[in-house]
Amino acid sequence: MKHLLLRLEPIIWLLFGAGILVGTLLLPGYLLTVTLAGPLGILPADALSYDRAYAIAASPLGRLVLLGLIALPLWKGAHHLRSLWIDLVGASSEAAVATLLYLVALVGSVLGLLAVVGL
Amino acid sequence: MDDLQNKTFVVTRFDPDRDAAPRTQSYEIPCRSDWKVLDALNHIKDEIDATLSHRWSCRMAVCGSCGMNVNGEPKLTCKAALAGYGDVVEVAPLANFPIVRDLVVDMEGFMEKFQAVKPWIIEAKARAVEEGPHRQSPEQLEAFRQFSMCINCMLCYAACPVVAREPHFLGPAAIALGHRYNMDSRDEGARERNAIFRGEGTVFSCSYANECTEVCPKNVDPAAAVNQAKLNAVIDWATSLVLPRRGEE
Amino acid sequence: MGLSHPDAMRPPRPAPTRAAPPTLPDGFWTRPRMRRYLLFDATGIVYLLVGLVTLRVAWALAAGPEAWQGLQASFRHPLYLAFHALTLASVLFVGVRFFGLFPKAQPARLGPLKPPPEPAIQAMLYVAWGVVTVALLVVLGGVWP
Secondary structure, three states, X not given: XXXXXXXXXXXXXXXXXXXXXXXXXXXXXXHHHHHHHOOOOOOOOOOOOHHHHHHHHHOHHHHHHHHHHHHHHHXXXXXXXXXXXXXXXXXXXXXXXXHHHHHHHHHHXXXXXXXXXXX | OOXXXXXXXXXEEOOOOOOOOOEEEEEEEEEEOOOEHHHXXXXXXXXXXXXXXXXXXXXXXXXXXXXXXXXXXXXXXXXXXXXXXXXXXEEEOOOOOOEEEOOEEOOHHHHHHHHHOOOOOOOOOOOOHHHOOOOOOHHHHHOOHHHHHOXXXXXXXXXXXXXXXXXXXXXXXXXXXXXXXXXXXXXXXXXXXXXXXXXXXXXXXXXXXXXHHHHOOOOOOHHHHXXXXXXXXXXXXXXXXXXXXXXXO | OEEOOOOOOOOOOOOOOOOEOOEEOOOOOOOHHHHHHHHHHHHHHHHHHHHHHHHHHHHHHHHOXXXXXXXXXXXXXXXXXXXXXXXXXXXXXXXXXXXXXXHHHOOOOEOOEOOOOHHHXXXXXXXXXXXXXXXXXXXXXXXXX
């Protein structure tokens, strides 16, 4: 397990880097509209109607952005939680925790890809 | 005239022949206002307690000998002014290192990591004398000059949370030094070092806490070096997948 | 004094005298700078959760109008609003810290490529952040198309 993690570190780091950079760029605009202004009723009535939202999400760029909003934060989250675990608890148990966290990120990313492709 | 002010120094003591574990001992001494912590330690050793052991040499922050934890922060004691502290100053050995005696730590673990990154110019073929010296532009020098300023004081190891948790981690100074050679235009050993950087002491253990840079007394910015090294190591890994090297599968 | 990992900075061969184990100062994990770093790592839980919640958004879009209305209704719940507000705060915190650290992590040269000066990189990051955010506000906020 430790050996596998060591060999995968470069790709994990790349996914984490993309997650923190692109994920952080994309999240504020999405959060402000879809998760905050929308539910609070501040947006125009049909801004997030099903038809409009679906049309945006199903466009090529929309699918890409939606996939980015699902997958990228997962890798950033998994990697940082692994680091937090090591800092607070120690490195002896980290291989199992890291594997679990990256599996969550991987499964979530795959499910996100399937969802976005299936729109 | 300088005004003397009494300060109390709570100093870690440990004699392996007498003590089961490190303990502290307090010394109250009159201090000059312009003293550094090292001056106080030397006064204690010279005038009060000759059994106190601590490392020091140049007194001017270039040799890297006098690193200790002062009030919990890694400092060069020759550089840490007493004026920056209150009436009680805690002086402990560098964090994250085994303690040999009093304020003296075992440096051999650091020397091992240091040597592991092959901190010398690696050339595929020894340069012939007739070829003359290497020529290096100011721009080529700038690519690594900052990282060559390390005085091996090990304050960064005392500050790094990953060093505290992961024994195999190469650590800030060693990685910065390896990166210094990777970025040196005269060097041809980047592939070897990047393989070491992806090995057991992996640079990817670094979580970019930036503590090493915060405590570095020579503005080496080891955090920058380590994180630059990550990118280089990833690119090296990617190219090694596509273009296997001679002698590898 | 707390203890580091017992093998931290261990010498390769046993030392001639008995050494005391490596130590950590009492305030190591709780001093302000370290707290900020631990908070930075802790935002990982928020990012992990928001990724999973956004997966739910994609599923609702794929399922149809009723699922979408249901999702929007649940997003109105105070707990969801609080979570998303916390996520926004976390993202801003992460962005500011990360954009500050990103420029110096670029090597002086990658083959023939040289990065722009560090202030320029940081400016470009913030500009990109602004442009992407405004674009998303415009599209998702109903302004255009």
